[in-house]
Amino acid sequence: MxxxxxxxxxxxxxxxxxxxxxxxxxxxxxxxxxxxxxxxxxxxxxxxxxxxxxxxxxxxxxxxxxxxxxxxxxxxxxxxxxxxxxxxxxxxxxxxxxxxxxxxxxxxxxxxxxxxxxxxxxxxxxxxxxxxxxxxxxxxxxxxxxxxxxxxxxxxxxxxxxxxxxxxxxxxxxxxxxxxxxxxxYSSPAPPQVACAETRRPSPHALSGVGVVVTDSVGRILLGYSTRGAWELPGGKNAADEHCLDTAVRELEEETGLKADPSEARLQAFLMDSTDGVPRLTAAVTVTTFTGEPTVTEPHLIHRWEWHEPTDLPGLAQPLFTPSAHVIDTVRPGLLTGLPPVHRYRITTADAP
Structure with a gap:
């Protein structure tokens, strides 16, 4: 059609x-x-x-x-x-x-x-x-x-x-x-408890990447429903010698078609945890200024992109990808509860690009 x-x-x-x-x-x-x-x-x-x-x-x-x-x-x-x-x-x-x-x-x-x-x-x-x-x-x-x-x-x-x-x-x-x-x-629900899941086993080396909280004009957060059955933020691994903000806007365009300028993106924190014994470092980035409409450009990875009300996220029927949950918790503290442990290193206003 x-x-x-x-x-x-x-x-x-x-x-x-x-x-x-x-x-x-x-x-x-x-x-x-x-x-x-x-x-x-x-x-x-x-x-x-x-x-x-x-x-x-x-x-x-x-x-x-x-x-x-x-x-x-x-x-x-x-x-x-x-x-x-x-x-x-x-x-x-x-x-x-x-x-x-x-x-x-x-x-x-x-x-x-x-x-x-x-x-x-x-x-x-x-x-x-x-x-x-x-x-x-x-x-x-x-x-x-x-x-x-x-x-x-x-x-x-x-x-x-x-x-x-x-x-x-x-x-x-x-x-x-x-x-x-x-x-x-539908009957009265139990208090929402966010579920988290790993979506893949990484290559056997330390991982570094970026998770991007993209919000529209009314504060909704963009998430993709992955082929592995979890909701994910836009983002991905850093290329060699690539700044985290450059990674954020590159991955955003590659995955969703949305275009943003690195100067409009904001680095909020670095998050450190591990998966399958491999250390993982994730940069939490926010983007509020962009052009275009979300489009599925990698159907082998993402079924579709959706704008979500933040208050809906604790009660999602499907789990959040763990680094995405940590990044959202950085940007919206207290919204999600019961998350796996993570070391969070916030960027102060003076230090933020």
Whole structure:
């Protein structure tokens, strides 16, 4: 599909294009596993032409249906101007959820849209906060093994499905004529305890590298979900005779496509620990000024890049790469607890480049 902007999706719908119709199996499973309570409220995210929203209204929900393509909402409203469905132009990744018509919902749905969400962890955490007690979140998605290779970007593979279901009290998966229909429910969580993991065995020599805390304009931290099942900061090993700040901006561009100037980067501390008996020295660097959008440039190492709310990091379902956790703890002291031991040598303001 390759669509990444609201304008491309708007042109898709304006051109009369659509997607797979809501099937009988989906209707049956939704009725069976997500029946509406009295005065039930539903939020359909990425509603497209409104087929699912109209079905949820038929089941008995009052539905808020949102999409960021204006033409899709125009068509959806024209097909069935039902009072039980309210259509709204809304970007789930960029707009504040406080502007939604209701504060909380009994059912939140993503049909054929979850694969197009970039910051999935952050979005899921914020959306989950909008569930009423006993509510459910339903994701309906193609599965990678069931689609042609040229359409893998519209589907989720088994690793992504596992990550989607992590950290929910109940995660039930059903087959809906080849689509995965996943119903997620959540109970009160235990206090978050950050998990850490090593992602590789290093070469048998001392290691030196850089971890880069990149923050956007609202303070979110960029992390990559690695092929080894852990979240990592951008960064990597120093090249010969390379300054840590040069390493930071080089690795940042090589791994994410983001461009920064070494003069805008800040060295915060040196961290020393060991892995498999090998000493490891990590420079903690911060970058707040950059250009571009995060892009997966090394798919053999990183599945995708996501912007994370700092307060979400202690409760991530998957572990943080240990040096990344130490660097984050340097920049945001007290945010993470229970970390492995590390020697930290902070750079004073006078000493910092």
């Amino acid at each position: 390759g669509y990444t902007t609201p304008g491309e999706w708007d042109a898709h719908y304006a051109g009369g294009n659509t997607f797979r119709d809501l099937g009988d199996a989906e209707r049956r499973l939704l009725a069976e596993h997500t029946p509406p309570p009295q005065d039930g409220l539903a939020l359909d995210i990425g509603c497209g032409l409104g087929a699912l929203a109209r079905h949820l209204a038929h089941l008995g929900y009052q539905v808020d249906a949102v999409d960021y393509a204006p033409s899709s909402l125009t068509v959806a409203e024209a097909r069935d101007p039902s009072a039980a469905v309210t259509y709204r132009l809304f970007d789930i990744e960029r707009d504040s959820l406080d502007s939604l018509p209701h504060a909380a919902y009994d059912l939140i749905t993503f049909r054929l849209s979850w694969a197009f969400i970039r910051d999935r962890t952050r979005v899921m955490n914020r959306v989950r906060e909008r569930l009423r007690p006993g509510g459910a979140l339903c994701v309906i998605t193609p599965v990678a093994d069931a689609v042609p290779k040229d359409k893998r970007d519209i589907a989720l593979d088994e690793d992504e499905l596992e990550l989607l279901c992590a950290d929910w009290s109940v995660a039930d998966r059903y087959d809906a004529d080849g689509l995965a229909l996943i119903v997620l429910r």
